[in-house]
Amino acid sequence: MAAKEAEAAAEWRTVRLKLHILIRCGLCYGRLTPPVYQFENGFVTCRKCQKILEPSSSSTPGYIRNHGLEKVIEFLSIPCSHSTHGCNEYLPYLGSSIANHEKDCSYVPxxxxxxxxxxxxxxxxxxxxxxxxxxxxxxxxxxxxxxxxxxxxxxxxxxxxxxxxxxxxxxxxxxxxxxxxxxxxxxxxxxxxxxxxxxxxxxxxxxxxxxxxxxxxxxxxxxxxxxxxxxxxxxxxxxxxxxxxxxxxxxx
Missing domain, CATH: 2.60.210 (Apoptosis, Tumor Necrosis Factor Receptor Associated Protein 2; Chain A)
Structure with a gap:
């Protein structure tokens, strides 16, 4: 309980990063959503690609869940894709909020x-x-x-x-x-x-x-x-x- 309260009270900060590097699968380049897997060599993949690369022998690199990146994705908000036209909305990366907003966004050309x-x-x-x-x-x-x-x-x-x-x-x-x-x-x-x-x-x-x-x-x-x-x-x-x-x- 104390850990959750500390997390809730943590200070929010705005950072700049290249989202296509952070939240794209290293194999198919699709959007990363939990569960996220990381191989021993640092390669990050989505669930679909992880199944393809699942170790078949002791010589094949193993993998682990990347819970840290999953937590980042869970709290991530990204700008509307029409931000270049003036929309200032930031939306949760996970869920249907992005699709629902962009469908009716008044900044759609x-x-x-x-x-x-x-x-x-x-x-x-x-x-x-x-x-x-x-x-x-x-x-x-x-x-x-x-x-x-x-x-x-x-x-x-x-x-x-x-x-x-x-x-x-x-x-x-x-x-x-x-x-x-x-x-x-x-x-x-x-x-x-x-x-x-x-x-x-x-x-x-x-x-x-x-x-x-x-x-x-x-x-x-x-x-x-x-x-x-x-x-x-x-x-x-x-x-x-x-x-x-x-x-x-x-x-x-």
């Missing part, structure tokens, strides 16, 4: 919304790219206040920024259209996720007074889009654009 553009960056940097490289205009709006926009079918992409919290959204057409129908989706493209659930209502109105609309939850942009509003060509106005009323609101 995403492809640009503009078709045929190969640029990739995390969400926050994508908006900067859209405004700097593609000259996308930022339309400021407020939650629960309708915003009317006119969209050119040949440039179906708008950046929407909430005036109070500065959260960025992108209204875009996700498909390569081969017809007069257009599909419009709204996604959140800010680096941080909003704390509350956000919904959007998109409504298109034709010059003849016809209206179609769609309500849907707004998801964080992960390279995929959800449901979209399908707008037929008869909704184009006299300028050849599509008038959309965008209504964003928050639910606790």
């Amino acid at each position: 995403r492809r640009c919304f503009v078709k045929k553009c190969a640029f990739e960056a995390p969400n926050g940097a994508l908006v900067q790219h859209l405004t700097a490289e593609h000259r996308s205009t930022i339309h400021n709006f407020s939650y629960e206040v309708p915003l009317r926009v006119s969209i050119d079918p040949y440039e179906p992409l708008l950046v929407l920024r909430e005036s109070d919290d500065g959260v960025d959204f992108v209204l875009f057409e996700p498909f390569d259209n081969c017809s007069e129908h257009y599909n419009f989706s709204v996604v959140c493209c800010s680096q941080s996720r909003p704390s509350n659930k956000i919904f959007s209502k998109l409504a298109a109105t034709s010059d003849e007074g016809m209206e179609i609309s769609l309500k849907a939850p707004v998801e964080q942009w992960k390279g995929l889009f959800g449901v979209s509003l399908v707008v037929p060509g008869c909704f184009y106005n006299r300028d050849g654009k599509i008038d959309l009323d965008v209504y964003m609101y928050v639910e606790d």
Whole structure:
């Protein structure tokens, strides 16, 4: 009990080391997880490789468990693989924390919304790219206040920024259209996720007074889009654009 209390009270220190040397099997170069084995010649292997190299005669080097390295691995935390893009999370090396975090990490590089553009960056940097490289205009709006926009079918992409919290959204057409129908989706493209659930209502109105609309939850942009509003060509106005009323609101 005293040993465990002393271990718990031990001072934590930050050190720098080359992880690929410390936690890689010396034979297959796979990730080391307990049990870790060390041969008499200092060669460290994973369990799978240890079985392959298990001594078959007295002339073959023997092996022992490397409990010290296992203890290091047990308490090891490593940075998210997207740290080069700005993520500051450190995660336990063992278990599923790394995979679960990196699957939903907001710093994962995403492809640009503009078709045929190969640029990739995390969400926050994508908006900067859209405004700097593609000259996308930022339309400021407020939650629960309708915003009317006119969209050119040949440039179906708008950046929407909430005036109070500065959260960025992108209204875009996700498909390569081969017809007069257009599909419009709204996604959140800010680096941080909003704390509350956000919904959007998109409504298109034709010059003849016809209206179609769609309500849907707004998801964080992960390279995929959800449901979209399908707008037929008869909704184009006299300028050849599509008038959309965008209504964003928050639910606790």
